[in-house]
Amino acid sequence: MSAGRTARERVRAELIREITEIARRQLATEGAAGLSLRAVAREMGMVSSAIYRYFASRDELLTALIIDGYNAVGEAVERADANAGAADFAGRWLAVCRAVREWALEHPHEYALLYGSPVPGYKAPEDTVPAAMRDTVVLARIIGEAHAAGALEPSGPCPPALAGDMARVRSALFMDVPDEVIVRGLTAWAGLYGTVSFELFGQFNNVIEERAAYFDHTMTLLGRLAGLKP
Amino acid sequence: MSAGRTARERVRAELIREITEIARRQLATEGAAGLSLRAVAREMGMVSSAIYRYFASRDELLTALIIDGYNAVGEAVERADANAGAADFAGRWLAVCRAVREWALEHPHEYALLYGSPVPGYKAPEDTVPAAMRDTVVLARIIGEAHAAGALEPSGPCPPALAGDMARVRSALFMDVPDEVIVRGLTAWAGLYGTVSFELFGQFNNVIEERAAYFDHTMTLLGRLAGLKP
DNA sequence: GTGATGTCAAGAGCAGTGCTCTCGATTCGG
DNA sequence: CCGAATCGAGAGCACTGCTCTTGACATCAC
Numbered sequence: 332m333s334a335g336r337t338a339r340e341r342v343r344a345e346l347i348r349e350i351t352e353i354a355r356r357q358l359a360t361e362g363a364a365g366l367s368l369r370a371v372a373r374e375m376g377m378v379s380s381a382i383y384r385y386f387a388s389r390d391e392l393l394t395a396l397i398i399d400g401y402n403a404v405g406e407a408v409e410r411a412d413a414n415a416g417a418a419d420f421a422g423r424w425l426a427v428c429r430a431v432r433e434w435a436l437e438h439p440h441e442y443a444l445l446y447g448s449p450v451p452g453y454k455a456p457e458d459t460v461p462a463a464m465r466d467t468v469v470l471a472r473i474i475g476e477a478h479a480a481g482a483l484e485p486s487g488p489c490p491p492a493l494a495g496d497m498a499r500v501r502s503a504l505f506m507d508v509p510d511e512v513i514v515r516g517l518t519a520w521a522g523l524y525g526t527v528s529f530e531l532f533g534q535f536n537n538v539i540e541e542r543a544a545y546f547d548h549t550m551t552l553l554g555r556l557a558g559l560k561p
Numbered sequence: 562m563s564a565g566r567t568a569r570e571r572v573r574a575e576l577i578r579e580i581t582e583i584a585r586r587q588l589a590t591e592g593a594a595g596l597s598l599r600a601v602a603r604e605m606g607m608v609s610s611a612i613y614r615y616f617a618s619r620d621e622l623l624t625a626l627i628i629d630g631y632n633a634v635g636e637a638v639e640r641a642d643a644n645a646g647a648a649d650f651a652g653r654w655l656a657v658c659r660a661v662r663e664w665a666l667e668h669p670h671e672y673a674l675l676y677g678s679p680v681p682g683y684k685a686p687e688d689t690v691p692a693a694m695r696d697t698v699v700l701a702r703i704i705g706e707a708h709a710a711g712a713l714e715p716s717g718p719c720p721p722a723l724a725g726d727m728a729r730v731r732s733a734l735f736m737d738v739p740d741e742v743i744v745r746g747l748t749a750w751a752g753l754y755g756t757v758s759f760e761l762f763g764q765f766n767n768v769i770e771e772r773a774a775y776f777d778h779t780m781t782l783l784g785r786l787a788g789l790k791p
Numbered sequence: 792g793t794g795a796t797g798t799c800a801a802g803a804g805c806a807g808t809g810c811t812c813t814c815g816a817t818t819c820g821g
Numbered sequence: 822c823c824g825a826a827t828c829g830a831g832a833g834c835a836c837t838g839c840t841c842t843t844g845a846c847a848t849c850a851c
Binding site for chain 2: 363364443444446447448449460463489490492493495496499500503514515517518521522523524525526528529532533534537538539540541544545547548549552553556
Binding site: 338339367368369370379380383388389 | 837841
């Protein structure tokens with residue numbers, strides 16, 4: 332990935348890296364709406380038009396930051412899962428949830444860029460998909476291994492209308508579990524990010540003060556819903 | 562509320578109404594980021610500075626739209642709840658969930674303004690709170706009445722650390738239910754909006770196609786988590 | 792080595808934004 | 822009826838994303 336051949340390519344890659352780094356810092360302080368190409372250029376001692384040699388538009392720069400963000404939360408999730416006891420499936424689920432929440436609290440603007448409203452005028456760049464799947468892959472692995480170990484509680488049936496969707500999820504995430512397990516996992520997945528978003532976007536203001544304790548308990552409830560015994 | 566005394570006050574109220582209406586239409590087509598005071602003024606045949614006689618800033622106009630949005634979804638929820646059989650608590654829960662989802666699908670940009678990332682540079686105007694509570698009041702009433710009717714399944718305990726928060730919620734929403742019921746209701750509440758946000762913000766792309774069927778099933782699972790028997 | 796080729800930063804400029812201030816005209820209240 | 826309050830218009834400031842042209846530089850083939 333590194334080792335650009337010519338010197339030109341090397342300095343070009345370095346400049347792209349520097350631009351994204353400054354942009355990420357601005358994103359962290361000002362938010363996505365305050366990210367300005369001109370400000371990035373100013374901080375680099377360049378003129379604004381020069382940035383366009385490296386990013387065709389502001390949205391393209393934003394997309395690069397989105398991909399980096401998905402990878403960052405994916406890495407945090409993978410690390411949290413690896414540090415938990417492999418056979419303690421409920422513990423792994425809770426550790427992963429906590430990792431998502433902690434990353435979100437540390438990078439609120441980046442989280443908003445990933446899981447908030449899609450700002451830049453509705454676009455869903457396809458190249459963000461693989462990075463966006465890293466956390467779901469981890470969650471799927473936890474549930475899959477718990478199922479293989481016979482550690483999942485039995486659950487009610489899944490509507491036949493969802494069979495096609497469940498089959499797609501099963502193959503995309505390399506799961507070997509029945510439909511009713513997948514659909515409950517998806518519910519817990521949405522509940523995780525819904526709870527984090529509520530906390531970050533202010534819906535818990537004047538409602539929940541003991542954020543960490545509430546989060547742990549809610550995630551435990553969702554884990555049980557997914558079949559994970561505490 | 563109407564019947565401004567002087568003619569000036571009447572035309573002023575009418576102009577404020579017209580501004581918000583045009584702004585809401587622009588919001589619906591362009592999104593929050595594309596809402597432009599100058600464009601609103603242009604469409605009204607006014608000059609941009611004249612708008613500032615009625616709204617001190619773009620953010621203030623946005624806040625007015627936010628309050629209107631909360632009231633709109635609150636009304637939709639109240640109507641859905643009223644149209645369901647009073648004693649069918651699970652049915653009322655599902656009807657309310659569907660009302661939220663349908664409103665969100667019909668007004669995606671407004672929904673993003675309410676439940677997405679807080680765009681206008683982090684502010685939480687206090688005057689949005691009462692409007693934002695209308696839907697949660699309905700949800701609380703369903704669970705409260707179900708509990709009073711003895712229709713809730715028993716649930717595990719709630720951590721004592723959350724007793725203070727639960728007491729605050731209980732008094733704010735006029736609920737007469739124990740802590741463990743409240744915390745499960747909150748979990749279902751966050752799950753509802755998390756699911757709607759996931760669908761609207763693109764996280765279900767290439768994952769779930771049978772959106773309505775999946776939504777109904779997920780909401781039923783969350784309703785059961787809250788104690789509502791199907 | 793030298794000349795052609797491609798890449799680069801810089802600058803000017805366009806169209807748009809939120810917002811402020813001033814200046815006449817209109818309207819209201821006493 | 823007259824002073825005071827309110828209003829719309831206009832100019833202007835400091836920004837933004839983005840385009841186009843220009844001249845300097847490095848790279849590569851010969």
